[in-house]
Amino acid sequence: MSYRMMQVLAASLLLALSTALMAAPEVGQPAPDFTLTDTQGNEHSLSDFRGQTVILEWTNHDCPFVIKHYQPGNMQDQQRLARNEHDAVWLSIISSRPGTQGHVSPEEADELTASRDAYPTAVLIDESGDVGRAYDARVTPHMYIIDAEGILRYMGGIDSNPSRNPEDIPDATQYVVVALEQMAAGEEIAEAVTRPYGCSVHY
Amino acid sequence: MMRSLFAALILLPLMAWAAPEYGTVERDHIRAELVAETAAIEPGQSFRAGLRLEPDENWHTYWINPGDSGLPTQLDWDLPDGVVAGEIEWAWPEALQMGHLVNYGYKDEHLLPVQIDTPDTLEPGDTLTLVVDAAWLVCEEICIPGDAKLALDIDVVAGNGPRASEHADLFADTLGRVPERVEWTTRFNTDGGSLSVQVVPENVGLDRDWSFFAINENLVEHAEAPSVLAEDGQVLISQPLSAYFSRAPEQLDFVLVDHDGARAWRLSAEPGELLSAGMLAEGSTPGWALALILALAGGVLLNLMPCVFPVLSIKAMSLVSGAGHDQRAHGLAYTAGVLVSFAVLAGVLLALRAGGEAVGWGFQLQSAWFVALLVYILFALGLSLSGLFDFGTRLMGIGQGLTEKGGSKGSFFTGVLACVVASPCTAPFMGAALGAAVFMPWPLAMTVFLALGLGLALPMLVLSFSPALARRLPRPGPWMDTFKQAMAFPLYLAVVWLLWVLARQTDPTGLAMVLSGMVALAFVLWLAGRESRSESLVVARHAAVGLSLIFVVSTLFSADHFGGGEGATVENAHWENYSAETLAEWRDDPERAVLVNMTADWCITCLVNERVALNTPAVRDTMAEHDVVYLKGDWTRRDPDITEYLSKYDRNGVPLYVLYPRNGDDPRVLPQVLTPQLVIQALERS
Structure with missing residues (x-):
């Protein structure tokens, strides 16, 4: 084995060990707790919502994949369904570093919510990216569902069609909607981990 | 920005109706063009066209698997009737690091080539117009979706072959990087x-x-x-x-x-299942034909093994002295016996495999009672050859029954016996090759096993069909008795080897039971072989034979019953035996990393990994140098503790290698195929 290969191997082992420390949260395990300030200046902790289902949506309003789901109203429909039918809490989280695409001031975020007719419980700003990293949020949109006991039940994509074409939304499986229905029916979530697709989160 | 994107999305369906554009089009951060490798074609000629993309510096588009984010570029062709476009032939990509994510894609100018097939019905002088809807995602930090409806005209000409276009070099360069x-x-x-x-x-x-x-x-x-x-x-x-x-x-x-x-x-x-490096190096993943030949040759070789040769040589002797005309019938019956036994054994093995059992060839030796049975059979055969009793006349009618009235039934069972006595030898000598067969589809695997059986039967079959050859063998005579008796000793050695295997599977009590079973067996055979002198003695003898036989049979099962002992303790071993307690104890020691090796004697991959990696001096030295505790769990016999440990790592079989770092971090599972360097690197980082 050549010296170069040994280097590659050593580097990958090291990487494997180091990334094990900041690995993605696991479905079936308690979701990492966090405290963030929303656009109104109120602090929210995940633990405040014990007893309710919580949905986390990583977002970046300029990302074409986020636009794909906001422009035809798919994301807003899911927000209404989750909050009105399932008594869930919907938190939209923005982890874009200041100066990068998707980063907004609280006022701009509220303006976006109004103009897009969005319906989140709160929009949380995570400028440091700490919460995004704790959840290993990779793309926008990246979705998580946490149950009333604080256990992570779903993580992954918004739907099953990794494209930027809004016309294929009706043909896709809307994973969050399906998962919420299965949780309400007391069933196992059939697809609890799916491929998140979209734009990279700009940490 | 946002508004323009909304506008683009709303306009998207409208743009599909727009007229296609020729030449290079300019989009946000990228230029796109439909190009072909030739400027002109003949009717029926296939050629390559493709999408040429030229992103701004530091911007990129995506490969077929975009990686953590992004989307591959898509092409939707609009072609005249009879013209067919193939799939994109993706050149290998670059791994692009984006923060803590990695994408696969292309920077700088690149081409997505596609083969275009044309019909013979094209006429020279026509113009072939290709139209494609291309959609891509071009990203730097941010991503911008883009699309274009692009067109290209190609002249249809007669004769004189293709004419290279100005993009011929780009095609040649890209196609050189398209994986074959x-x-x-x-x-x-x-x-x-x-x-x-x-x-x-x-x-x-x-x-x-x-x-x-x-x-x-x-x-x-x-x-x-x-x-x-x-x-x-x-x-x-x-x-x-x-x-x-x-x-x-x-x-x-x-x-x-x-x-x-x-x-x-x-x-x-x-x-x-991955095959060990050693096995591959030994060329044990031959094609089917080669595997057949190797198995056949291996089968012939088996005739010389210490457990087989004595039995078969006596059989051959009796064949020579037998009546000429039914020799062939005996040869065929014997071959059938061997083949049927191998088919049954292989069938059981393949069925267990299909059922997800982690078994390999030699699985039958996993049961202590089966090993004990082999011990008794070989021991009895040995005693028979030593002259303690006459196997042929008294018991079973198998063995060298040809000279008696055994008939072809006797020969058939000699074949079965040959397979049974050969099986302890097939495991160590043929394991790797037969292991490869297990990975083949089952009909092919079965033919390999049957080839092995045919090889085993072949010498006897040839002898029975060739009187000329049979005549070459030494004539029977008084020397045969001496030869027979001498042949008993290889059998006794085979018995010793099997007892050693048994000792690893059972505890001293179980071993003692089998050894006393052997004494009882010898007693039975001795008694059964004696002429009686009085009526009352006959009754007593039958009673003694019966009781002793019951004892022999019961020891068979006691071998299994007493099992599950400590496992082997090997002198100079650099490992400790695994137990959940030992592991927990060492895990508490912050100074020591722990390597757990779950293995089994019948697992060929495990043994090869130990031989080529874990037991090498380099790895042993590294373990010593870094104070690594090496725990070995032996799953040769099913062990519920180890089964539970395996299931924690979602395994239902061995090998499993787990390394626990000394700082108490999460354990790391090593690959199933080990090399010394891989183990050393892992140990040095534990």
């Missing part, structure tokens, strides 16, 4: 949190600068570069599974790049 589809031996598995892939390249040197790209999405953690290791005639790739991995795909498609040779290959791997 090959069907090399390759397997993958997703056990233990990593994708492991094994490839045996053909006609390519191994000492290359390799890289690996999985085509399946959502399979590996792209941010963790794959480790690629070339050794012993194969390339081993290992890459951690994606956090979003849910189930193993039915097929893995991947690209292997040799950067030194600037070449690449595209392969499809089936899931399967």
Whole structure:
């Protein structure tokens, strides 16, 4: 084995060990707790919502994949369904570093919510990216569902069609909607981990 | 910005109606053009066209598997009737680091070539117009979707071959980087949190600068570069599974790049157990035809094994002295006996395999009672040859029954006996080759096992069909008695070997039971072989024979019953035996890392891994140097503790190698195929 290969191997082992420390949260395990300030200046902790289902949506309003789901109203429909039918809490989280695409001031975020007719419980700003990293949020949109006991039940994509074409939304499986229905029916979530697709989160 | 994007999305369906554009079009951060390698074609000629993309500096588009984010470029052709476009032939990509994510794509000018087939009905003088709707995502930090409806005219001409276009060089350069589809031996598995892939390249040197790209999405953690290791005639790739991995795909498609040779290959791997480096190096994954020949030759060789030769040589002697005309019938009956027994054994093995059991050839030796039975059979045969009693006349009617009135039934059972006594020898000598057969589809695997049986039967079959050859054998005479008696000793040695195997499977009490069973067996045979002098003695003798036989049979099962002991303690071993308590104890010691090896004597991969990696001086020294505790769990006999441990790592079989770092971090599962370097690197980082 050549010296170069040994280097590659050593580097990958090291990487494997180091990334094990900041690995993605696991479905079936308690979701990492966090405290963030929303656009109104109120602090929210995940633990405040014990007893309710919580949905986390990583977002970046300029990302074409986020636009794909906001422009035809798919994301807003899911927000209404989750909050009105399932008594869930919907938190939209923005982890874009200041100066990068998707980063907004609280006022701009509220303006976006109004103009897009969005319906989140709160929009949380995570400028440091700490919460995004704790959840290993990779793309926008990246979705998580946490149950009333604080256990992570779903993580992954918004739907099953990794494209930027809004016309294929009706043909896709809307994973969050399906998962919420299965949780309400007391069933196992059939697809609890799916491929998140979209734009990279700009940490 | 946002408004313009909304506008673009709303306009998207309208743009499909727009007129296609010729030449290079300018879009946000990228230029696009539909190009062809030739300026003109003949009717019926196939050629390549493609999308040429030229992103701004530091911007990129995506490969077929975009990695952690992004989307591959899509082409939707609008072609005249009879003209057909193929799939995009993707050149191998670049791994693009984006923060803690990795994407696969292309920077700078690049081409997505596609083969275009045209019909003979084209007329010289026509113009062929190609139209394509291209959609891409071009990204730097941010991503901008783009699309264009592009067109290209190509002249249809008669004769004189193709005419290179101004883009011919770009096509040649790109096609040189399109992986060639090959069907090399390759397997993958997703056990233990990593994708492991094994490839045996053909006609390519191994000492290359390799890289690996999985085509399946959502399979590996792209941010963790794959480790690629070339050794012993194969390339081993290992890459951690994606956090979003849910189930193993039915097929893995991947690209292997040799950067030194600037070449690449595209392969499809089936899931399967990886074969050890040593086994591959020994060429034990031969094609089916070669496996057949090797098995046949191995079968012939088996005739010379110490457990088989004595039995068969006596049989051959009796064949020579037998009546001429029914020799062939005996030869055929014997062959049938061997083949039927091998078919049954192979059938059981393959059925267990199909049922997901982690068994290999030699699995029958896993049961202590079966080993004990073999001990008794070989011991009885040995005693018979020593002259304690006459096997042929008194008991069973098997063995050398030809000279008696045994008939072809007797020969059939001699065949069965040959298979039974051969089986302890097949395990150690033929294990690797037969192990390979187990991975073949079952009809092929069965033919390999039958070839082995045919090889075993062949010498006797040839003898029975060739009186000329049989006449060459020494004539029977008084020397045969001496020969017979001498032949008993190899059998006794085979018995010793089996008792050694048994000692590893049972405890001293179980072993003592089997040994006393052997004494009882000798007693029975001695008694049964004696002429009686009085009526009352006959009754007593029958009673004694019956009681002793019951004892012999009961010891068979006691061997199994008493089992589950300490396992072997080997002098100078550099490991300790695994137990959950020992592991917990050492885990509490912050100074010591712990390596757990779950193995079994019948697991060939395990044994090869130990031989080529774990037991090598280099690895032993590294363990000593780093104070690594090496725990070995032996699953040779089913052990509920080990089964439970395996299930914690989602395994139902061995081998399993787990390394617990000294700082109490999460354990790391090593690949199923070990090399010394791999183990040493892992140990040094524990």
